[in-house]
Amino acid sequence: MTASAPSSRLPLTAWWLAWLIKEIMPFAVGVLIWQVLSVLDIWPSVLFPSPFQVFRAFVTDLESGVLLSSLGVSLISLCWGFFVGAAIALPLGYLMGLHSVSRDFFDPLVNLLQAIPGLAWIPFAILWFGLGKGAVIFIIVMSVFFPILHNLLTGIRLIQPVLIEASQTLGAGRAAIIRHIIFPATLPNLMTGIRLGIAFGFRSLVGGEMIASTDGIGYQIFNAQQYFQSARIVVGMLSIGIVWLLLDRLLLRPIEQRTTMRWGLLREGIDNT
Amino acid sequence: MNTAAGLLSVRNICKSHFDPNIGGQAEALQAVSITVDHHEFVSVIGPSGCGKSTLLRIVAGLDQPNSGEISVAGQRVSRPGADRGMVFQEYALFPWKTTQANVEFGLLLKGIKKEERAEIARRFIELVGLKGSEQKYPHHLSGGMRQRAAVARAMANNPKILLMDEPFAAVDAMTRQRLQEELTAISASERTTVLFVTHAIEEAVFLSDRVVVLSGRPGRVIADMKIELDRPRRWDELAGERRFNDYREQLTRLLYGANAPVEMSS
Ligand SMILES: Nc1ncnc2c1ncn2[C@@H]1O[C@H](COP(=O)(O)OP(=O)(O)OP(=O)(O)O)[C@@H](O)[C@H]1O
Ligand SMILES: [Mg+2]
Numbered sequence: 001m002t003a004s005a006p007s008s009r010l011p012l013t014a015w016w017l018a019w020l021i022k023e024i025m026p027f028a029v030g031v032l033i034w035q036v037l038s039v040l041d042i043w044p045s046v047l048f049p050s051p052f053q054v055f056r057a058f059v060t061d062l063e064s065g066v067l068l069s070s071l072g073v074s075l076i077s078l079c080w081g082f083f084v085g086a087a088i089a090l091p092l093g094y095l096m097g098l099h100s101v102s103r104d105f106f107d108p109l110v111n112l113l114q115a116i117p118g119l120a121w122i123p124f125a126i127l128w129f130g131l132g133k134g135a136v137i138f139i140i141v142m143s144v145f146f147p148i149l150h151n152l153l154t155g156i157r158l159i160q161p162v163l164i165e166a167s168q169t170l171g172a173g174r175a176a177i178i179r180h181i182i183f184p185a186t187l188p189n190l191m192t193g194i195r196l197g198i199a200f201g202f203r204s205l206v207g208g209e210m211i212a213s214t215d216g217i218g219y220q221i222f223n224a225q226q227y228f229q230s231a232r233i234v235v236g237m238l239s240i241g242i243v244w245l246l247l248d249r250l251l252l253r254p255i256e257q258r259t260t261m262r263w264g265l266l267r268e269g270i271d272n273t
Numbered sequence: 274m275n276t277a278a279g280l281l282s283v284r285n286i287c288k289s290h291f292d293p294n295i296g297g298q299a300e301a302l303q304a305v306s307i308t309v310d311h312h313e314f315v316s317v318i319g320p321s322g323c324g325k326s327t328l329l330r331i332v333a334g335l336d337q338p339n340s341g342e343i344s345v346a347g348q349r350v351s352r353p354g355a356d357r358g359m360v361f362q363e364y365a366l367f368p369w370k371t372t373q374a375n376v377e378f379g380l381l382l383k384g385i386k387k388e389e390r391a392e393i394a395r396r397f398i399e400l401v402g403l404k405g406s407e408q409k410y411p412h413h414l415s416g417g418m419r420q421r422a423a424v425a426r427a428m429a430n431n432p433k434i435l436l437m438d439e440p441f442a443a444v445d446a447m448t449r450q451r452l453q454e455e456l457t458a459i460s461a462s463e464r465t466t467v468l469f470v471t472h473a474i475e476e477a478v479f480l481s482d483r484v485v486v487l488s489g490r491p492g493r494v495i496a497d498m499k500i501e502l503d504r505p506r507r508w509d510e511l512a513g514e515r516r517f518n519d520y521r522e523q524l525t526r527l528l529y530g531a532n533a534p535v536e537m538s539s
Contacts, residue, residue: 165335166365170379170430171355180378184369263369264412 049231057231066220071239074216077133078205081140082198089148097156110149118143118204126212135212136205143204147196155189156182188260195252202240279308280466281434286341288327300491301327307485309434309468314460316469316477319487320528325470329438332468333359345433355379358432360440364419366411372398372422373407379430397425400459417448434466450508453479461505474528478520479506486527496527
């Protein structure tokens with residue numbers, strides 16, 4: 001332990017290397033297979049653009065500003081849709097979970113509506129909001145809302161009664177139970193709901209923009225297809241994936257690591273003990 | 274009857290549950306009355322299913338009796354409250370709180386300031402031998418450590434009476450003896466009033482000033498025995514003690530009798 005100063009550099013470098021391999025390897029392998037398939041020239045490039053073509057289209061779209069501006073438009077719609085959907089789902093979920101009369105009233109309605117895919121709302125979204133952001137946001141709200149509500153309700157049902165009872169014997173009243181027990185206890189399921197909500201939101205975003213908008217990444221994908229610019233389609237698709245990855249790595253996972261994983265309520269996987 | 278006496282007074286508690294096997298109400302407790310005095314350690318023993326947990330939950334206010342009443346220091350109680358602290362068999366620690374935060378929780382609800390909370394919690398964490406584990410979350414504690422944390426949490430809240438439902442049933446025999454010795458020492462030094470439920474006769478004799486014996490289902494009080502041995506006690510000193518073995522034998526006979534004529538005719 002005394003001689004740890006000089007040797008501490010090596011493990012750190014090794015750690016970085018391991019991290020890099022773990023994070024980059026799957027993508028490197030994916031691109032390699034893709035490149036090999038393109039080199040074999042089985043399909044015409046309009047049906048199967050090569051990594052290089054996609055990279056070139058990426059640089060072009062980046063330089064022209066189209067990529068970032070349409071991504072920006074899409075992300076703003078996604079944020080609005082997510083926050084509006086969550087802002088309705090969270091209070092309704094806690095109300096339904098904690099108040100049986102509300103539960104009995106809303107449960108059949110929620111059950112009926114949640115079977116309808118977000119995209120099925122496109123016709124009405126266009127009729128109500130016209131082509132554009134309003135319609136897209138509405139579709140996202142309809143997609144984000146149900147996974148959040150459903151998982152929140154599951155979380156409330158899964159709370160161990162003994163934890164509530166323990167808090168009561170320590171002097172907790174209703175408000176304290178909700179704040180100190182129900183909220184943290186529902187967090188793991190709520191995170192699942194939020195994850196699913198955002199994922200569903202992304203899908204509806206792209207679908208909605210293709211049909212109900214004239215802007216955004218979904219529209220760009222649709223537009224590229226009209227002109228047989230296959231590489232640009234892939235750029236659009238990949239940027240959605242990359243934005244999701246960044247969101248997951250930089251926001252959702254750190255939240256989970258700081259809360260549910262630290263509490264032992266959630267693990268990476270069952271091999272990881 | 275003994276209306277004025279005692280810190281805790283359990284009077285004529287009757288309780289039945291719906292039993293799907295007989296399609297009707299099945300009695301769990303039949304006119305149970307128990308008094309616990311200030312600073313007294315009372316154990317309730319009885320065969321499995323005789324209603325011990327039910328009784329403790331009613332005292333805690335977590336279940337409602339069909340009839341009868343509970344008073345603490347002369348006040349009738351029917352809802353849960355901080356005056357009756359409870360240690361659950363399944364620990365019931367909050368997974369999202371560290372040991373320190375778990376122990377501080379009741380004090381937080383009382384509105385006690387941060388430094389004072391931390392100070393009180395530290396004292397009880399040390400008392401139960403968990404010093405050094407303050408910042409650990411419950412899933413990083415062993416079963417015995419969780420049990421200690423649960424005891425510290427209940428005691429730090431300074432309840433008038435501590436209710437304990439077979440708190441040591443899930444730990445190994447050696448840890449159990451250690452925990453029993455610690456509990457008897459702590460409850461003696463802190464002068465805690467305890468109502469302790471167990472089905473282990475030795476545990477009841479070791480810990481208690483008095484042992485109340487319940488009959489098999491439906492539970493009725495069939496004996497109330499004073500244990501006249503100095504407290505706090507230690508296992509190595511009691512092992513050869515005549516009176517300890519006498520108490521154990523008497524209670525074994527009582528319990529055996531209680532268990533034999535099972536009144537379940539269905
Ligand atoms: N919520 C409930 N609903 C229906 N029956 C119940 C309920 N709780 C307890 N009972 C019944 O009441 C009786 C007493 O249960 P209780 O848990 O109090 O027994 P116990 O003395 O604590 O037993 P053990 O020593 O095994 O813990 C049992 O027969 C049980 O089936
Ligand atoms: Mg029990």
